[in-house]
Structures are given as structure tokens and as C-alpha cells.
Amino acid sequence: MSAPDGRAVSLRTRLFVLIVVPQLVLAVLASVVLHWMARDMSRNLYDDTLKVVAHAVAREVMVTKGDLIAESLLTSLEGAIGDPLFYQVHAAGGRFVVGRTDAPPMPAGLEYPEAVPVFYSATFNGQPVRAVVLREYIVDPDLDGWTTVRVWQTVSRREALTLQMLGQAAAVLSLMVALSAALVWFGINRGLSPLTDLRDAVALRNSRELRPIRRPVPREVVPLVATINGLFQRLSDELDRRRAFISNAAHQLRNPVAAIQAQADSALNAHAPQDRQQRLTDLQELARRLSRLTQQLLRLDAASDGPGDARAGQGVVDLSHLVADVARRHVPAALRRDLELSLEGADAPLPVRANPVLLEEAVDNLIDNALKYGTPEGSALRLELGRDGGMATLRVRDQGCGIPPDLHQAVFDRFFRISTADDGGSGLGLPIVRTIARRAGGDARVEPSDRGCVILLTLPLAEAGAETGRKN
Structure with a gap:
């Protein structure tokens, strides 16, 4: 999650948005539901009042023998429900008795059974109204039979009540969301304080101070x-x-x-x-x-790169082909010293997974070291390739004076040299060989021998079916 300008949004802001936005959505949905509920409640409340008014009109018409309803009663009823009231009364047979003659038309097909109030919405003088139709049986010499009473009123007051209820509910929801957002922000700040402490602990580290972080964290x-x-x-x-x-x-x-x-x-x-x-x-x-x-x-x-870089540049290399290539480059130097340089076991491929450049350097150092220090003029240097379980092996066998057993490990230390003579050596050849071998998952060591010195290089064989890379 990132800001429009490309900067990363803080975790605090992200958590706040992920928590508060759903609350806002729920508040909006709750407001919609409350609006429907308030509208239904307002309509039912005013419809019940309108039904009571219809019964009151019917009784008043019966008492007054069809005369107009007293102005005081009408004013009292209007004061109770707020909007102006209008009424119309028909006696049995459809005879008009009293009230307004321009009642709002009833919807087509509307049925109003006896003694059951029926409500409908209509328009009266260009204004929306709510009307009720009520049929009551009246026993009276003048109004004997089923009398039909229609009462209607404008709906401005009930709509105002709906909006008022909705506004109050929205105000309560807004206050709750605001308080919830404040509490969420406070809680996030408190909850993320361990991360702030962790940031401070990391900031204290430098190239001279890299001790592990020990402070408690979630x-x-x-x-x-x-x-x-x-x-x-x-x-x-x-x-x-x-x-x-x-x-x-x-x-x-x-x-x-x-x-x-x-x-x-x-x-x-x-x-x-x-x-x-x-x-x-x-x-x-x-x-x-x-x-x-x-x-x-x-x-x-x-x-000597760290473990995280151990596989950098690695591929599957045919050790047999690589050793043959490197040995071929040393043939002129061997001939100048009248040495016999031989290679055994190069017929079968030996796929190993290693960095080809570094592996070539290791083999070159082994051969160069043996030619320079371990092989007298007129003698022989043998390179022996083979397999030992899941490992590929290369033995470099010379006919020199060998290495004393107590120095078999020391010769792989950096800058260690057996001879103190100034022969141009640096004491890095064998350390480079061992470092490269271990980087590829193998090793290099001195093998005991009755004559001369034998350096053994071992490398793990690559998986079956792996593609073998050849260096041309």
C-alpha cells in the first residue's frame, strides 16, 4: 500500500484506515436501515392516528345526524397530528352526507372490506396526502346501514418526523464512529509502541556494534x-x-x-x-x-563470500572436461622441466555444481602448486579423476618430498609456507583451493602417501539429469 506520490503509507495509518473505513461503511448502512425503520415507524404511527380520526368522524357524524364536525374537534385533531385534516362521509347506497366533495381518488382496483380500515397514498390539491377508507355499520333513522368515511391529511409532518428521527440516529452514529476512531488511533499507537522500541534498538546498531536485539517484543x-x-x-x-x-x-x-x-x-x-x-x-x-x-x-x-552468496554464479560443470582443459595449459611448463603430466579417468563425465570460474582457479592452483613445489625435474605428476559415493574426486599426485603429517592442516592456512626461501610463492594457493571447494559443498585435504604429496579435492556430484555446462 503506497501513497499517490509513491511513498509507503505507515503501518499506523494503514491499520487505522483498515479498521475505521469498515466502521464508516457499517454506519452508512445502519443509517439507511434506520431511515427505512423511521419511515415505517412514522407511517404506522400516523396511520394509526388517522384510523382513530376516521372512527371519531364516524361517531361525530352519527351524533350530529350528518352535520359538519365541530370546528373545535377538528382543530383539536389537527393539533394532535400536526397536518391539516380533511374528511368525507357517504351513507348507505353512496349518498353523500357531509365533508369535502373533492376527495383524492382511490387507486384503481382498491378494495375496502367492511369494518377494516384501508390506507392509500394519493395527491390532493397538488400535495401528497395519506388517506384512509373505513366502512362502519351505523344504526340510525337517517344513516342506517354501512357508512363510508374517508379521512386524509398531508404528509409533511410525518416526513419531518422521519427526517428528525434519521438525523438523531445519524448524529448518534457519527459520534460513535468519531469516538471509535479516536480509541482505535490510541490503541494502534499503544499497540505499535514495541515496533517503535524495535526501531530505536536497530538505530543504535552500527558497524562496531552489531549485538543481537534482546528486548521483549510481541x-x-x-x-x-x-x-x-x-x-x-x-x-x-x-x-x-x-x-x-x-x-x-x-x-x-x-x-x-x-x-x-x-x-x-x-x-x-x-x-x-x-x-x-x-x-x-x-x-x-x-x-x-x-x-x-x-x-x-x-x-x-x-x-570467501558469506553463506548468503554461496550459490551466486553456480552452475553444473563437467569436472573431467574442466580438468583436462586446465592440464592442457600446463603441458608447456611441464615439458620445459622434463616432467610427465598425465590425466586418468577423464573419459566419464563428472557433473558437479560449482562456480566454473572459481573451480577452474582451484584446479589451476592445484596443478601449479604441484609443478612448482612437489615435482622434481624428470619426475611425473598424475591427475586422477574418480567417484566416491556421491562425490567427484580429483587427486593431484606428485613425486616430491611431500608434506610432514603435522602440517597437513597448516598448509591450508592463509599465507602459510613450508619453505622460507624466496621462491615467489604467497601461501595462498591451497587456501584458495579449500575455500572454493567448501563454497561448492566439497573439501580439500592432504592424503597420507608413502612418496610425494597427494592433494584430494572432493565436490558433490550434481543431480541426475542436470544439464552439464562445458567451458570451451
Whole structure:
């Protein structure tokens, strides 16, 4: 629900409208019903009075032997019911006795049985009137037999009474609706006060203060508070991860940047062309290492996104095809070092659900790490693909000196390196592999081996029938 200018309507206003508008509709319907009731009540009241007047006229005509009704009686009757009264009397056989001769015509087909008053509406001298016809049996020498009495009056007074009753009822209903609206507004304000307190509690949170909200709230708001607390926890974890990443990145980038600065100064101060060329070559190599370190840091950050982003960019990838593509790119480097690079088990497809770009980075890091640190010249590096239950497996088996058992977990820590030699490594390759694997629901670990090192990468197989995406 929104306002015409596009702004969202407050919950307080929305509740007020949803509660008060139905009351207004009910008040209008009640006014219509009361109008009908007042009209019927007014009509019945005046009809009963008109019937009494008809009986009084009949008795008066009998007493006076057909003379006109006394002016005092007529005035008294008119004072009782308000509107002017007119009458007409016919004796048995239709003989006119007394009264007005221009009585309002009766509706066609109207029957008026004996001793039963019959009412009808008509027009008299251009004004609406209400009339009654009454036949009474009178035993009298002059008026012997069934005497017909017609009495009519204008309806302005009864219509005024109807409007007066309707106005009073409408005034009472309006007052009730107004009081109800005031009470509803007060009740809504009181009822929404916990939400106002919740808003104030959320407003107190910032990047340094993300503790859960503990204040009591209504039952209906408990799931919302739980969701907000969960969001605060995820934000806190993400901020901690960002702070750790920035701290680690600053620490790791400091030395390469300082080295580049030192080599640049040396190149500028070198006098011999050979010295200057050597400094520039060293500067180029440092820049290359820094570029790779920066790329790995960005990859690690992308792979370490929170749980809410775990499925971002994921699709079904054929692990066999992807490993073959990545291994093919490393063949020239293996040939330069006289290494045998082999791939086993790539004939059968292994569909896994993962981010193809990140998964390719993980496989590339595994092969590059094995070629650089685990495979002596003239030896072999084997890539073994397979299945283990519902998991796809990739084993990278080298013939190097291996990793001591007590360091099997430490090698997956950020910036951890077994050797302290300056070989251009950053200590991020294996951490990136494990982070990407866990992001896809798998894992990476070091398997015990009698010779060399075996890194095992496991990923859950995609559901049967899922479309396999191939990277060309």
C-alpha cells in the first residue's frame, strides 16, 4: 500500500484506515436501515392516528345526524397530528352526507372490506396526502346501514418526523464512529509502541556494534527480530572477514611494494648499463609477483563470500572436461622441466555444481602448486579423476618430498609456507583451493602417501539429469 506520490503509507495509518473505513461503511448502512425503520415507524404511527380520526368522524357524524364536525374537534385533531385534516362521509347506497366533495381518488382496483380500515397514498390539491377508507355499520333513522368515511391529511409532518428521527440516529452514529476512531488511533499507537522500541534498538546498531536485539517484543514480531539478529550476525562475520582480509593483504603487500620501491631506486641510481638492466629485470619480476599476489588475494576474497552468496554464479560443470582443459595449459611448463603430466579417468563425465570460474582457479592452483613445489625435474605428476559415493574426486599426485603429517592442516592456512626461501610463492594457493571447494559443498585435504604429496579435492556430484555446462 503506497501513497499517490509513491511513498509507503505507515503501518499506523494503514491499520487505522483498515479498521475505521469498515466502521464508516457499517454506519452508512445502519443509517439507511434506520431511515427505512423511521419511515415505517412514522407511517404506522400516523396511520394509526388517522384510523382513530376516521372512527371519531364516524361517531361525530352519527351524533350530529350528518352535520359538519365541530370546528373545535377538528382543530383539536389537527393539533394532535400536526397536518391539516380533511374528511368525507357517504351513507348507505353512496349518498353523500357531509365533508369535502373533492376527495383524492382511490387507486384503481382498491378494495375496502367492511369494518377494516384501508390506507392509500394519493395527491390532493397538488400535495401528497395519506388517506384512509373505513366502512362502519351505523344504526340510525337517517344513516342506517354501512357508512363510508374517508379521512386524509398531508404528509409533511410525518416526513419531518422521519427526517428528525434519521438525523438523531445519524448524529448518534457519527459520534460513535468519531469516538471509535479516536480509541482505535490510541490503541494502534499503544499497540505499535514495541515496533517503535524495535526501531530505536536497530538505530543504535552500527558497524562496531552489531549485538543481537534482546528486548521483549510481541509474538508476531519474534520471527522478524530473529531475522534481524541473523542479519546482524552475518554482517558481523562479514566485517570481521573483511577486516582480516585487509589486514592480511596489507601485511603481504607491504614487502613486495617496498622491494619494488628499492629496486626502482637502485635502477635510477645505477651508473653502469648492465647494473641498470639487472635492476629493471628484478623490478619486472617483482611486479609480476605482486600482480599474481594481488590476483590471488582477489580470488580468495571472491571465494570467501558469506553463506548468503554461496550459490551466486553456480552452475553444473563437467569436472573431467574442466580438468583436462586446465592440464592442457600446463603441458608447456611441464615439458620445459622434463616432467610427465598425465590425466586418468577423464573419459566419464563428472557433473558437479560449482562456480566454473572459481573451480577452474582451484584446479589451476592445484596443478601449479604441484609443478612448482612437489615435482622434481624428470619426475611425473598424475591427475586422477574418480567417484566416491556421491562425490567427484580429483587427486593431484606428485613425486616430491611431500608434506610432514603435522602440517597437513597448516598448509591450508592463509599465507602459510613450508619453505622460507624466496621462491615467489604467497601461501595462498591451497587456501584458495579449500575455500572454493567448501563454497561448492566439497573439501580439500592432504592424503597420507608413502612418496610425494597427494592433494584430494572432493565436490558433490550434481543431480541426475542436470544439464552439464562445458567451458570451451
